[in-house]
Amino acid sequence: MRLGWARDGAQWRLRLRLGDGEGVEGVVTDGQAVELATDTCHVRLPDGTGGGEPHPDLVALAAWTVAAPWARGRVVFDRAISAELAEALGSGWGIDAGPVGGTAREPGERLAISYSGGADSVAVAALLPEAPLVHFQRVPHPRVPNRWTHYRSDVLAGLAHKTGRDVTVVRSDLEFLLRKPRPGYPEHHAVLAGALLTADELDLGGVALGYEIGSRWLGGGRYLHRFTPDNPMWSGHGKWGRLFAAVGMPLVLPAGGISEAMTMRIALGSDLREQVRWCLRGDGSGPCGRCGKCLYKELIQAAIERRPLRTEITADRPVARKWQLPPPYGGQEMIEYGCAHVPGIEKTPFARAAEHLKATVESTRWLERCYPPAVEEIPERWRKGIEAVMADRFGFMDAADRHRVESWGLRG
Numbered sequence: 001m002r003l004g005w006a007r008d009g010a011q012w013r014l015r016l017r018l019g020d021g022e023g024v025e026g027v028v029t030d031g032q033a034v035e036l037a038t039d040t041c042h043v044r045l046p047d048g049t050g051g052g053e054p055h056p057d058l059v060a061l062a063a064w065t066v067a068a069p070w071a072r073g074r075v076v077f078d079r080a081i082s083a084e085l086a087e088a089l090g091s092g093w094g095i096d097a098g099p100v101g102g103t104a105r106e107p108g109e110r111l112a113i114s115y116s117g118g119a120d121s122v123a124v125a126a127l128l129p130e131a132p133l134v135h136f137q138r139v140p141h142p143r144v145p146n147r148w149t150h151y152r153s154d155v156l157a158g159l160a161h162k163t164g165r166d167v168t169v170v171r172s173d174l175e176f177l178l179r180k181p182r183p184g185y186p187e188h189h190a191v192l193a194g195a196l197l198t199a200d201e202l203d204l205g206g207v208a209l210g211y212e213i214g215s216r217w218l219g220g221g222r223y224l225h226r227f228t229p230d231n232p233m234w235s236g237h238g239k240w241g242r243l244f245a246a247v248g249m250p251l252v253l254p255a256g257g258i259s260e261a262m263t264m265r266i267a268l269g270s271d272l273r274e275q276v277r278w279c280l281r282g283d284g285s286g287p288c289g290r291c292g293k294c295l296y297k298e299l300i301q302a303a304i305e306r307r308p309l310r311t312e313i314t315a316d317r318p319v320a321r322k323w324q325l326p327p328p329y330g331g332q333e334m335i336e337y338g339c340a341h342v343p344g345i346e347k348t349p350f351a352r353a354a355e356h357l358k359a360t361v362e363s364t365r366w367l368e369r370c371y372p373p374a375v376e377e378i379p380e381r382w383r384k385g386i387e388a389v390m391a392d393r394f395g396f397m398d399a400a401d402r403h404r405v406e407s408w409g410l411r412g
Helices: 056-070 083-093 119-127 153-161 188-197 213-217 239-246 260-268 292-305 318-324 332-341 351-357 372-376 380-393 399-406
Strands: 002-008 011-017 025-027 033-036 040-044 074-081 096-100 110-114 133-138 167-172 178-180 204-208
Touching: 002 056, 011 056, 025 056, 040 188, 056 074, 056 083, 056 188, 056 239, 074 083, 083 096, 083 239, 110 119, 110 188, 119 260, 133 153, 133 188, 153 167, 167 188, 188 204, 188 239, 204 380, 213 332, 213 372, 260 292, 260 332, 292 318, 292 332, 318 351, 332 351, 372 380
Parallel strands: 002 074, 074 096, 110 133, 110 204, 133 167
Antiparallel strands: 002 011, 011 040, 025 033, 033 178, 040 167
């Protein structure tokens, strides 16, 4: 594969050229099969930014986050990369990357937040009030039809601006590279393409993300459903963690030791409460209230507020179908927490899940505490402040709690 950028001021255009043994069918790190729809995408930085030339490793890594699912054997970038980056690509993916030349990038001083506007990233913004925000906004692709017109990325970007924080909104059509299963990030880390291209200008030495204990340690979503200390996507010593560290941009997960219930508690109790938006379909007036994500997040919010569920979605709706089946479920720890804490759960779309899980307030109490190894893996320069917040707000898990985490997915 050959990867090359063409730049016109603040706009960067990436072209992928497949090589021998490479085709349009690829696989994401978490196992999702994807199909390539086109060979180009764009990343548009805000006007007035991107005046200088980023370190070559940053530019190469931005390209790799887009192209990784389809690369095989040999990858040639359009500029020389450091030996450190080449080694990380080789050890992580078995890729022979080049050309190699020049020195590795020295980390900057600031920690930025990859900010989506969802409860998890808002929680991280609340934990790090001085950190700049980098928001990724999906825009249409000139050559690929938009099959997701209901995705209101303009609303999400507007809410990011309303935080009053130092916000860099990066606009890109890279999600339209995917034909199947739907538009989306080729790799989850492609959301960081803008942060990488502006890292030198913003003096960044790391990027914080909102991934919580489920995504980092428990194999959340479609990823494995078991304890994953060596999670290749988000752990510091996983292959993606090593790759970002090689370019002086280590991945930092300030909320990696706490549950989604606790990140929501932080977010909704913060000054950014009015900008929290996890729904991708809602307009300026609020979330749609009809999608699966709205239902899932309503369960969590009702649980932390200890109140009945407020939804018009019934068990026979397609978005609730998964909760009528036996476990495992994506985000199962939060389904357990919700079923244990929402009054009248037996009258909701989660009634059957509650019957299967048999969760109680006591059996889910560990989800209100912080998993210590998550703090220990935060780079030292940012660890102390986050550790103090975790100790003060949540306390740390004891041996029994840690065993629940470390035996996740092994229970009958």
